[in-house]
Amino acid sequence: LFVSKNGVKQAMPLELQQKHQSNSFTPISEKHLSAFRSMLGVTHVLTENEQLIDYGHDWTEDLLFMPEVVLKPNSTQEVSQVMAYCHAQLIAVTPCGGRTGLSGGMLPVYGGVMLSLERMNRIIDIDTKSLQITVEPGVITQTIHEAVEAHGLMYPPDPSSKGSCMIGGNVAENAGGARAVKYGITREYVLALEVVLANGDVIHTGAKVLKNSTGYNLTHLIVGSEGTLGVVTQIVLKLVPKPALEYTLLVPFAKAVDACKAVSAVFQHGIVPSAIEFIEKDALDFGQQYLGMNTYDTTGIEAHLLINLDGNHEQVLVEQSEALAELFEHMGGGEMLFASSQAEKEALWKLRRCLGEAVKGTTIYKEEDTVVPRAELANLLSYIKQLGREHNFYSVCYGHAGDGNLHINIIKQNMSETEWKEMLPKAIEKLFQYVVQLGGTLSGEHGIGYVQQRYMPIAFSSVELELMRNIKGVFDPKGILNPGKILNPSLT
């Protein structure tokens, strides 16, 4: 078990080693590998060091935990066989999809088996009459978008990583995206699941229906449980008719706080955009630099709002655009840019979607996925800046403002390693305490995973955490499934 940074292997720091030593999982031996090879075929059992490094990280900071083996099952039955075997042998199993997560949900922190669902990437059925799609977990989210759009339909959730993330991971983390503000998050589209439990049992939750009051809602318990309660092997998703038209607008604000305030005003005026994103000046600058462009002048501009409106009637979108232009003018906004071509729209959204990578590529940072009631955005933004002055850090913010979901990037800059490590948890604790005080919570769409566990007691009482632990115990009494996630505040 190693931790490595930037591909350079190094022994896990002693402190972390001690924390992880408490586990009693079985190390994987040649005997186990033979068993896996006969279940899945030799080519689907990876043990080369480079392969293990590949599967040892996602997009979360620079963390890397080496799995002992990577398994690539191709069917529910194979997943079930692997789970039954690992359950009997007490081997840790961490499921993974596209490995684009931002909370380390798929990091194999106890080594063991990395169960990659990538080969289970079939679209099983598109029901164009009842507007549903049935997929395996390894389908890339954008592939679903394209497949259903060909039928005039839409699968709304669109995480920024949509070109690489897999639907199974979206379900595990309850992913959101820009369109969530109008259409809702992944949870709201999952109608039914096939799930392999820790012991290999296969269950089916939900049904192919739009409303369901039949027993406890296991579907919604699995969604967002980050692979700790079961391995999702099939997903039925709701679809909606695809709107024919989409407008994209960009509005500069001299004051970032005014941009935040304008967001809730939009909804108060009865307009529900299909996206309304907040982008701080430096985020836009980082993004332009990353893409090698210089299109948008941010001089004197603290923030932009990037807005999509969709619908089927040109006249309605024109009226809404005009109403927004007028509203923003009264709220401190500058001249509204109307993306007149498809290319311009796409360029703007490419810029928005690259912000995470752009910030990551520029500097060492820590990202928080805060979410608050929509109207508290301005307060949240003011607070993070104040906190930065107190703790001497610089921050760059952007996010799905219509949902009150602000991605806060705390940047290391020239801070010493010691100073950074000491400052960070204190500052984040204060930030989350404030967020919870505003009625918000720790994560809007990235999950708790590995890196946010220590902050869980800020959002939940010991009774609430105990309930969650007991639910975990119901699904996975031996604790072999994605161990070391969500509910281990002392681990990180």
Next chain:
Amino acid sequence: LFVSKNGVKQAMPLELQQKHQSNSFTPISEKHLSAFRSMLGVTHVLTENEQLIDYGHDWTEDLLFMPEVVLKPNSTQEVSQVMAYCHAQLIAVTPCGGRTGLSGGMLPVYGGVMLSLERMNRIIDIDTKSLQITVEPGVITQTIHEAVEAHGLMYPPDPSSKGSCMIGGNVAENAGGARAVKYGITREYVLALEVVLANGDVIHTGAKVLKNSTGYNLTHLIVGSEGTLGVVTQIVLKLVPKPALEYTLLVPFAKAVDACKAVSAVFQHGIVPSAIEFIEKDALDFGQQYLGMNTYDTTGIEAHLLINLDGNHEQVLVEQSEALAELFEHMGGGEMLFASSQAEKEALWKLRRCLGEAVKGTTIYKEEDTVVPRAELANLLSYIKQLGREHNFYSVCYGHAGDGNLHINIIKQNMSETEWKEMLPKAIEKLFQYVVQLGGTLSGEHGIGYVQQRYMPIAFSSVELELMRNIKGVFDPKGILNPGKILNPSLT
């Protein structure tokens, strides 16, 4: 413990007595009553026989189970005190709201305490900036509608019983209603809950946010759990801007199956109505009779579709209405009635909403809340008629067709009591087997409650049922909270 029909008390039939005898709850004594009186005040502890009868039934068939005492707490703290006491004393507690349920979810089948939340009926906050409302469970759903509409906002879920049902009951049963087809069910509006657990502990789930990936989703586990996992004492609901315009259309179909087929065609044409209800001829006749009206001639008409369209642009609604008229003409529909006045719209919807009571008032019946993929409605309708021919019963159907949610009323008519009792479970079992085969499930919006428990094994495997039982055990290890519901197939 008595079962009574139509207010006439009678001893519980021996067969039922035996089934219920297995419980070991503590009978309520004078000592317990004194304790309750000192917690809540004497006037909020009801023990008169007439009062107990009042609280011993909901709108489910003619079932009545007498509670031993009715308690009316006025605060979370009082609920917590009652629960802690009953937990220590092993007294059964059944929470209730407006007592309008259709699956017997609030029937105190083991007697004990009936915990009525009716005094906790305060609207705590309407947040017009973030579009949220915080309420206690005893608020009538329609009161919420009116309170938020005064601010130009809308709380979409609208069960037919909206004038009498309480929001706490809506949360417990995950209630739907006509607008669910466009706006979603109760679940999709619940952001956060305050819940008193079986042992009196108070927990808070969720947050005042539109997206949340923070730990296991306890909120969505509680919603729809029919008061078996905890007593909901506060609810934060999402609101949306209220559309300015609403059109109401009524379309007759000579063939009921054509009406069913037309429903999925509407969505395939990119139109999402804010309601699309299917009403079989006899349901409309019962309803008109019940209201003493004779407005709609159903001669030669097997079914009607009642449709609402909403939005902010007159021109869009006109175009959609025209598109629907054309579509229905091609699919076997007759001349579309356009409700031209507010009074006409309200009359039509009053007629729709009275159907449950109208059928109930006319005859002895059993109602099933089936739900299937939208495009399978026609198959479901054909099947129920075929089943009727096989088993010699007559049925009347109506429901939220846009959601694939068909309320099937199996009517007793002149069938003998013996024949009825023998036929019914067999026919319902076949019906549910077919529904599940179509991808559907047992209940769309009424819940399993008391009366549908025996059919649960049709929808769930023993592993799935065991998971649900274990989850119940996590929340309520002594099993005192709403016992005899959802998970006791052998009880009914």
